[in-house]
Amino acid sequence: MKNKFCSNCGEKLDEGQNICPNCKKEIIKVKEKNTLKTILDIIRYIIGSILILISIGGLIEGSWYAIISIICGFSLFPFIYRNCLNKYIPNIKLIKALQVVIPLILFVTFIMAIPDENNTYNNTSNENNYSEEKENNNSTQPKELTESEKMVLKLSTLMDSKLVIDSGDYVKGDVPAGEYAFIRFGSGQYYSEEDEAGNIIDNENFDSFGYVKVHEAGDISTRGILVNVTAFEQIGVKSAKELYEILNEKTDWNQSGIYKVGIDIEAGRYTLESLGSGYYAILTGPVGNNDIVDNDNFNGKATVTIKNGQYLQLSRAKFSE
Numbered sequence: 001m002k003n004k005f006c007s008n009c010g011e012k013l014d015e016g017q018n019i020c021p022n023c024k025k026e027i028i029k030v031k032e033k034n035t036l037k038t039i040l041d042i043i044r045y046i047i048g049s050i051l052i053l054i055s056i057g058g059l060i061e062g063s064w065y066a067i068i069s070i071i072c073g074f075s076l077f078p079f080i081y082r083n084c085l086n087k088y089i090p091n092i093k094l095i096k097a098l099q100v101v102i103p104l105i106l107f108v109t110f111i112m113a114i115p116d117e118n119n120t121y122n123n124t125s126n127e128n129n130y131s132e133e134k135e136n137n138n139s140t141q142p143k144e145l146t147e148s149e150k151m152v153l154k155l156s157t158l159m160d161s162k163l164v165i166d167s168g169d170y171v172k173g174d175v176p177a178g179e180y181a182f183i184r185f186g187s188g189q190y191y192s193e194e195d196e197a198g199n200i201i202d203n204e205n206f207d208s209f210g211y212v213k214v215h216e217a218g219d220i221s222t223r224g225i226l227v228n229v230t231a232f233e234q235i236g237v238k239s240a241k242e243l244y245e246i247l248n249e250k251t252d253w254n255q256s257g258i259y260k261v262g263i264d265i266e267a268g269r270y271t272l273e274s275l276g277s278g279y280y281a282i283l284t285g286p287v288g289n290n291d292i293v294d295n296d297n298f299n300g301k302a303t304v305t306i307k308n309g310q311y312l313q314l315s316r317a318k319f320s321e
Helices: 030-060 065-076 078-088 092-113 117-140 147-156 229-235 240-248
Strands: 168-170 178-183 190-195 200-205 209-214 218-222 225-228 257-260 268-283 292-298 301-306 311-320
Touching (some): 147 229, 178 240, 190 209, 209 240, 225 240, 292 301
Antiparallel strands (some): 178 225, 190 218, 268 301, 268 311
């Protein structure tokens, strides 16, 4: 007769004993025990394999937490604890406990390591909402106007009173008589006034700015802005030169134009320098109401002396004191 031993405590048993006299545990028949053991092993293999297969996709995508899941899957395989734990842990109860505890610990670690997609989404959503709100706040803030834009607004308020005339064609009476500054603002540079018979009273091409006398004798054609010189104070400028610089964002303009001496430039002696083939003329008044005091075409440099009340016309040239 073969001796039997208790599978729980190892106590030697006599044949026919169903309860261990030492630990009082029921003796499970070998066949029943082996059947249950096989079923549990199969279940552990299935669960472990599923975990490993699921984790392989995450591992390929570079998810580090998939490694924990794979280890957890392998820890469920019966051959792991039979070939490893039995060699180093003699206590059968401890081995049984570890068969449950180790996979459980790894599984919990795996769950905790998975990023919280809802939190991630919420954080991302909050960041996007903050960015959109900031962008909307920036977009709703009033844009700072440039000096040129501010001046355009000032000029537009004087158009109804006809102190400012926009670029266009006008019939007799539309533009009141008087002296106007012609300001080039864009590509247009031509000005003319014709009588009722269609004869040209005066005309001029302005490179930048100048002055014209409106006779109110016929139709007016202007491709620049006409500003009555009496309106300078209302728009906060002292001269046509200053107005031209503001509208066109220029600084210290000293090139082609018609300058009013004492207003745009001071009286005195100036050196002129041609930009190609230059021309200058000293005039007694604005375009349409003047005589020529002196004029000349020149290449290189020339000098002129101008007095208050006169007008200095420059074309393809610049001046310096």
